[in-house]
Structures are given as structure tokens and as C-alpha cells.
Amino acid sequence: MKDNLQDRLLYRFLRYAAITTQSKRESEIIPSTPGQWELARLLMKDIAELGVTDITIDEHAVVIGRLPARLPDDHAPVPTVGWVTHMDTVDVGMSPDIHPVIIRNYQGGDICQNKEKQIFISVQEHPELLKYIGQDIVVSDGTSVLGADDKAAVANIVTALEVLAENPDIPHGEIYVCFVPDEEIGLCGAKSMDMSRFPVEFAYTIDCCEQGELVYQTFNAGNAKLYITGVTAHPMSSKNNTVNPILIAHDFMNLLDRGETPEYTEKTEGYIWVTGIEGNQLNAVLDLNIRDHDREKYLAKKEYLKACTEMMKLRHPKAKLTLEMADDYSNIKDAITPENRKCVDYLFQAMKELNIVPLDIAMRGGTDGSYISTKGIPTPNYFTGAHNFHSRCEFMPMGAVENSCRTTLKLIELITNG
Numbered sequence: 001m002k003d004n005l006q007d008r009l010l011y012r013f014l015r016y017a018a019i020t021t022q023s024k025r026e027s028e029i030i031p032s033t034p035g036q037w038e039l040a041r042l043l044m045k046d047i048a049e050l051g052v053t054d055i056t057i058d059e060h061a062v063v064i065g066r067l068p069a070r071l072p073d074d075h076a077p078v079p080t081v082g083w084v085t086h087m088d089t090v091d092v093g094m095s096p097d098i099h100p101v102i103i104r105n106y107q108g109g110d111i112c113q114n115k116e117k118q119i120f121i122s123v124q125e126h127p128e129l130l131k132y133i134g135q136d137i138v139v140s141d142g143t144s145v146l147g148a149d150d151k152a153a154v155a156n157i158v159t160a161l162e163v164l165a166e167n168p169d170i171p172h173g174e175i176y177v178c179f180v181p182d183e184e185i186g187l188c189g190a191k192s193m194d195m196s197r198f199p200v201e202f203a204y205t206i207d208c209c210e211q212g213e214l215v216y217q218t219f220n221a222g223n224a225k226l227y228i229t230g231v232t233a234h235p236m237s238s239k240n241n242t243v244n245p246i247l248i249a250h251d252f253m254n255l256l257d258r259g260e261t262p263e264y265t266e267k268t269e270g271y272i273w274v275t276g277i278e279g280n281q282l283n284a285v286l287d288l289n290i291r292d293h294d295r296e297k298y299l300a301k302k303e304y305l306k307a308c309t310e311m312m313k314l315r316h317p318k319a320k321l322t323l324e325m326a327d328d329y330s331n332i333k334d335a336i337t338p339e340n341r342k343c344v345d346y347l348f349q350a351m352k353e354l355n356i357v358p359l360d361i362a363m364r365g366g367t368d369g370s371y372i373s374t375k376g377i378p379t380p381n382y383f384t385g386a387h388n389f390h391s392r393c394e395f396m397p398m399g400a401v402e403n404s405c406r407t408t409l410k411l412i413e414l415i416t417n418g
């Protein structure tokens with residue numbers, strides 16, 4: 001049954017990749033694109049055929065279903081667990097439509113994605129390819145991302161359900177599956193989830209890259225907007241009168257630590273990133289991202305922005321300054337307690353039993369799980385097996401994708417056995 005796991009995963013992946021689900025940041029609605037409705041409805045049908053019940057879809061195309069427990073009468077209680085994967089693919093300026101190309105039994109060398117357009121993934125730029133000699137590798141045709149982020153994960157969880165459906169001898173507790181839209185444009189799907197429909201003790205996302213990657217440390221993340229209104233006047237009467245909001249924005253930025261920016265930080269170092277500035281004679285708006293793995297330091301950065309705003313008010317009393325800040329998501333680690341730590345322990349244990357070397361990464365970003373964890377459901381993240389997310393060079397070695405699915409099945413086994 002499991003011998004053809006790769007074929008099943010590939011079939012599922014191609015089925016879901018065929019539906020265009022690129023999300024659009026400029027959209028006002030969730031989901032941001034109609035293709036995500038189409039995929040959501042297909043997934044509802046697919047999981048219904050695999051024994052999932054109580055399948056619901058809400059006005060944002062968030063699909064949630066429940067696989068009832070299948071346990072011997074005398075079995076100890078098993079925690080209810082969930083999986084969350086996202087249906088959208090990222091917009092990085094390439095085609096929204098995805099045409100996967102399958103390279104059978106890769107033997108090294110550059111991979112030709114598109115003969116007509118002469119697009120390749122070169123070994124020189126991507127020597128990681130050489131780890132997968134002998135595997136089937138899936139790539140895009142070079143005009144788009146592949147969208148293994150996160151359709152490899154969607155295929156993973158549906159295939160795992162298929163394995164459970166075909167093997168009634170495998171016991172398991174209650175399992176919830178959830179498919180969300182619009183992860184790539186700010187975790188919008190997860191943020192719109194009605195958590196009462198997802199009553200799990202803990203959950204997993206499958207939304208990082210290389211085999212072994214395991215993430216339960218993410219940023220604390222927030223954003224800030226500074227609105228500045230100055231005073232305009234004709235230059236002939238400007239002296240001691242005009243207050244230039246653009247120069248105030250400039251002064252404000254000069255108060256920020258130039259060593260604490262994305263380009264000067266790594267690992268668990270935080271930053272404040274000026275992501276936008278717009279201005280004219282009367283108004284200016286600054287956009288900032290605030291990031292830190294350490295919660296105290298994250299809060300201190302927010303306080304510092306407030307202090308900078310107050311200082312600017314003192315220095316420019318005729319200007320009007322308003323700082324708005326909002327939290328986006330939190331470090332998953334902060335939701336991990338000694339009582340619920342087992343969701344992370346199971347991941348390490350699953351990889352150990354499958355001889356997969358864990359790559360414990362402090363992610364400089366966030367996942368749907370970073371948001372869901374703030375709702376009291378610790379939700380670590382593990383590998384899809386694919387490489388180079390958000391790039392035309394995204395590729396999916398099927399052996400690694402299979403190992404990701406085996407990790408899912410192993411987690412179900414370990415959680416069942418306690």
C-alpha cells in the first residue's frame with residue numbers, strides 16, 4: 001500500500017496544482033482570488049471520500065473537517081490534533097498558472113524547466129540539487145513558482161487521510177484538517193478562522209522547505225504606521241511657518257538603529273524595517289515592520305517607536321503625529337508550555353524513528369501556526385521536502401516529499417500511542 005506513496009502524492013499534487021490559486025495582496029476580500037474557492041470545494045469533495053465528516057466551509061473559503069477517532073474500546077484517551085495547510089500560492093510577479101514538469105530519475109546536471117524559453121535550474125546556483133540524484137524531481141516550467149508551498153502539504157495531508165482510509169487496522173484519535181486561503185498575503189486565512197470549529201489540543205502546519213526542517217521558533221511580528229501632518233505655506237511666507245512632514249519622517253528614521261535592519265541582522269536578531277514612505281508638502285506616512293524572536297525585545301521595540309514619536313512631537317510642536325501599531329503574529333515557542341510541549345517532542349521523535357535528521361530552525365518569519373498559536377493552539381511547522389519557495393527555482397524531490405508524508409503518518413501513530 002505504501003509502496004506507491006510517491007505516486008499518490010504526485011497525483012494529488014498535480015490535481016491541486018492545476019487549479020490557479022495565486023493570492024492577491026491588493027484584494028479587499030478573503031479569499032483574494034476565485035481559484036481558492038474552486039480548490040476549497042475540490043478538497044471538500046476529496047476528503048469526504050476519505051471518511052472525513054462534518055466538513056464545513058465558511059464565507060472566507062476556510063475548509064474544516066473532522067476524521068472521527070478509530071480506537072479499540074479499551075484504548076487510552078488520545079488528544080485531538082489538527083493539520084492546517086494553505087491553498088494559495090505566492091505572487092512574486094510571475095504567472096499565476098502553474099505547469100509542473102516532472103524529471104524522472106534525476107542524474108545530476110542542470111534541470112531544463114523550459115526548452116522553448118531556455119530556462120534552467122543550474123547546479124552551480126543550486127548545488128542542493130545533487131542531494132537528490134536518483135529521485136524524481138518536480139519543477140515548474142520556469143514561468144511561475146511551483147507552488148509546492150503549500151500544495152505539497154495539501155497533497156501530504158489528503159494522502160495521509162487516504163492511507164488511513166485504506167488501512168482500517170491503523171488506530172488513530174480524532175483528527176481535524178483545515179485548509180486556509182491567503183497565507184501568503186499576511187496569514188489572512190488563518191486570521192479569519194473560527195477557532196470554535198477547530199477544537200484541537202495542538203496542530204501542525206507543513207509549510208517549510210528541505211527535508212528535516214522543523215520550526216517552532218518564529219518571529220513576534222507587528223507593524224506600525226506613523227502619520228505626520230505638517231504645515232504648508234508658499235515659500236515667500238514660509239520662514240518660521242512651514243513644517244515639512246517629509247523631513248520629520250527623515251528625522252524619525254534617523255532615530256532608528258541602522259544596525260537593526262533586515263540587512264544587518266540574522267538568526268534570532270530582531271529588526272525594525274522601514275517598508276514604505278509616502279509624502280507630500282502636507283502629509284507623510286511611514287510604514288514599519290517590527291520583528292523579534294524575543295518577546296521582551298519585541299515589546300521594547302514597540303515602546304521605542306512610541307518614544308521616538310513623542311520626541312518628534314517635542315521637536316516639531318506644530319506638526320501632528322499619530323503612531324498606529326498592530327500585532328501580526330507571535331513566536332510559536334511562547335505558546336509551548338511544559339504541559340503541551342509534547343507536540344514538539346512528537347516531531348523530533350517521528351523524525352528520529354524515520355531516520356530523518358531534524359533541522360531545528362529559528363525562522364525569520366511566521367507561519368499560519370504563529371498566528372494559531374496565539375489563540376492557544378500550539379502549532380509547530382515541518383518540512384514539505386521542497387526547496388526554494390517563492391522562486392521559479394522551487395523544486396520538489398519526491399523522496400523528500402514522501403518522507404514528509406511519512407512524518408505525518410508517524411506523528412499520528414505516536415500521538416495515538418501517547
Ligand SMILES: [Zn+2]
Nearest residue numbers: 149150183207
Ligand atoms: Zn507557505
